[in-house]
Amino acid sequence: MTAQPTTQPATTRTTGHTGTPDTTKIAVDGAPASTGTMTYREAMRAALREALTDDDRVFLMGEDVGSYGGCFAVSLGLLEEFGPDRIRDTPLSESGFVGAGIGAAMVGMRPIVEIMTVNFSLLALDQIMNNAATLQHMSGGQIQVPIVIRMTTGAGRQLAAQHSHSLEGWFAHIPGIKVIAPATADDARWMLREALADPDPVLLFEHGSLYNVKGEVGATPEIPGIERAAIRRPGRDVSIITYGGTLRTCLDAADLLADQGIDAEVIDLRSLRPLDDATIMASVGRTHRAVIVDEGWRSGSISAEISARITEQAFYALDAPVGRVCSEEVPVPYAQHLEAATLPSVDKIVKAVHEAMEP
Amino acid sequence: MNDHLRHLYREMLRIRRFEERCVELYSATKIRGFLHLCIGEEAVAVGVMAALDPDDRVASTYREHGHALARGVPIRSVMAEMYGKMEGCSRGRGGSMHLFDTSVGLYGGNAIVAGGLPLTIGMGLADRLTGRPIVNVALFGDGALAEGEFHESMNLAALWNLPVLFACENNRYAMGTALSKTHAETDLAARAAGYGMPAETVDGMDVVAVEEATRRAVDSIRAGEGPRFIEFLTYRFRAHSMYDPDRYRESTEVEEWKERDPIARLAEQLIDDGVIDQESIDAIEAEIERELDDAVEFAEAGTLEPVEDLTRFVLTEVPT
Numbered sequence: 001m002t003a004q005p006t007t008q009p010a011t012t013r014t015t016g017h018t019g020t021p022d023t024t025k026i027a028v029d030g031a032p033a034s035t036g037t038m039t040y041r042e043a044m045r046a047a048l049r050e051a052l053t054d055d056d057r058v059f060l061m062g063e064d065v066g067s068y069g070g071c072f073a074v075s076l077g078l079l080e081e082f083g084p085d086r087i088r089d090t091p092l093s094e095s096g097f098v099g100a101g102i103g104a105a106m107v108g109m110r111p112i113v114e115i116m117t118v119n120f121s122l123l124a125l126d127q128i129m130n131n132a133a134t135l136q137h138m139s140g141g142q143i144q145v146p147i148v149i150r151m152t153t154g155a156g157r158q159l160a161a162q163h164s165h166s167l168e169g170w171f172a173h174i175p176g177i178k179v180i181a182p183a184t185a186d187d188a189r190w191m192l193r194e195a196l197a198d199p200d201p202v203l204l205f206e207h208g209s210l211y212n213v214k215g216e217v218g219a220t221p222e223i224p225g226i227e228r229a230a231i232r233r234p235g236r237d238v239s240i241i242t243y244g245g246t247l248r249t250c251l252d253a254a255d256l257l258a259d260q261g262i263d264a265e266v267i268d269l270r271s272l273r274p275l276d277d278a279t280i281m282a283s284v285g286r287t288h289r290a291v292i293v294d295e296g297w298r299s300g301s302i303s304a305e306i307s308a309r310i311t312e313q314a315f316y317a318l319d320a321p322v323g324r325v326c327s328e329e330v331p332v333p334y335a336q337h338l339e340a341a342t343l344p345s346v347d348k349i350v351k352a353v354h355e356a357m358e359p
Numbered sequence: 360m361n362d363h364l365r366h367l368y369r370e371m372l373r374i375r376r377f378e379e380r381c382v383e384l385y386s387a388t389k390i391r392g393f394l395h396l397c398i399g400e401e402a403v404a405v406g407v408m409a410a411l412d413p414d415d416r417v418a419s420t421y422r423e424h425g426h427a428l429a430r431g432v433p434i435r436s437v438m439a440e441m442y443g444k445m446e447g448c449s450r451g452r453g454g455s456m457h458l459f460d461t462s463v464g465l466y467g468g469n470a471i472v473a474g475g476l477p478l479t480i481g482m483g484l485a486d487r488l489t490g491r492p493i494v495n496v497a498l499f500g501d502g503a504l505a506e507g508e509f510h511e512s513m514n515l516a517a518l519w520n521l522p523v524l525f526a527c528e529n530n531r532y533a534m535g536t537a538l539s540k541t542h543a544e545t546d547l548a549a550r551a552a553g554y555g556m557p558a559e560t561v562d563g564m565d566v567v568a569v570e571e572a573t574r575r576a577v578d579s580i581r582a583g584e585g586p587r588f589i590e591f592l593t594y595r596f597r598a599h600s601m602y603d604p605d606r607y608r609e610s611t612e613v614e615e616w617k618e619r620d621p622i623a624r625l626a627e628q629l630i631d632d633g634v635i636d637q638e639s640i641d642a643i644e645a646e647i648e649r650e651l652d653d654a655v656e657f658a659e660a661g662t663l664e665p666v667e668d669l670t671r672f673v674l675t676e677v678p679t
Binding site for chain 1: 416418447448449450451452453457459460461466467469471474476477478479480481482483484485486488489507508511512514515518671672673674675676677
């Protein structure tokens, strides 16, 4: 029988990147800049545009990604540029269209599926967990699922209990998928590309508070590789370990701590599965103290996993118990002051660092 | 034509004897896990697969031994999979419920009811986007019509005019609960038609009728006319799984359906029409018996995957 079309290995893209990305900072012909200072949203859009331009197998599919321009305006303008076959609006059928993305990936496409927010990903859990994460293994290696599933995550915008989840730590529990969380414009620009080049399912979490944040985007990734953590602020006294939406909060806390004479190192995990143990342990080995900041709930969280790994791998380097700043164990409330009290904050991080400094 | 009818008969008998052998092996604890038998439903597996092209794809359920064998997965590799051996079609990592062989277009047994349907939507979408004349067949039971994934998939297939055949094996029970106890409307084809695609009900105990209906649907789908739904009325003669005491249906009902056994029925017809005689049937039985002995021998002699390889195939192995 004729062999079925199969997915390409990661190293052989049909129309691969040339390694010479467009470095034009100012649009000369009206085309948007792909490097320079831009918002996280623009950086993600530039990454989508590049992927769609470079590889015919790539298409974007999700709720309101086309005519509406994306719920968070990430894909604004892409429908006009790439047409409805490749910027595909879907019905409100999360399980159906996520599963369709998986099916398309199984037979050679490189779909980018946008789930409007992580809250709705619960409706697609069956497809993510029972299919995307298991098909390669269940089939004894016959099937690959090179899909990228993007979704917004996090709280902080008074959207109440059903629109404020941070469930990336949950997903990081699952073998067979990768979980990444770009926290900077540069990572938004480049991590999608690396996720698409990955032969396995990658879940990409975009914290909703980041879209308007501006940052520098270089012509090449500042941090190459999606599985590596980055030290965003070197320091000697304590390692603050975080990712995504709380990176800015941690950097602000570190500034405040510096004024108090405490030199904090801030680690941006970037990837929750796999975790970059080497970078974490090397940092803790230098600072001897660790505080983990995670917008997820404390119980059974990614912060619990990181804490466990530090005790497993760097216990004797520690001068203090590992500290954690997580969300309070409550469905996120609407009222602004209650929501703020629920989430990690600069004050909470500073307090946790002080406790780590003087156990 | 007569050769083809004999082929259909042989294929159905081969599935029946394979599963009967599996029951023996299960009792002998050679096979473990779940074992969902399709005995009684062989005409659907054989009729549907007979109407497909080599490049077409099938996404199936956890009751898929018949689908796999009829689709052309080698009987040796199916049996080795039942044994959990490396020579199995899924390297022993899938078992009875997860038979895969992409070389013949079998994209798995899926053990989540309706879980495979969205995959066929994606495969169909990929084919539409790339212009490949492939038909993607979703096989599922009546129970799937209660799942959201069925309805999401039907809508997407019709909306995007995808090359997907929805092939429903209505055996009247979702595990132990009768269709009429769980569905407000039990006319499944009528419900399917509500999604704006042609839908029909076919006698799933008649392999020729199954093949003809499938062929009509597949031809139309391949011509770009969009998805179709076929409900095959069928019945499983045995319990849901080896654990099922079968308390939820009357033995008289089972006996009545056995009167319509697709294999006995075809044999009778072929003998009446002079297409086959008892001697040929006996010869086919003996051939299948030898084939099964060989498959069991192959599986017995198979290799247990080294435990050091346990975590392989979780992520793609990138050559270093």
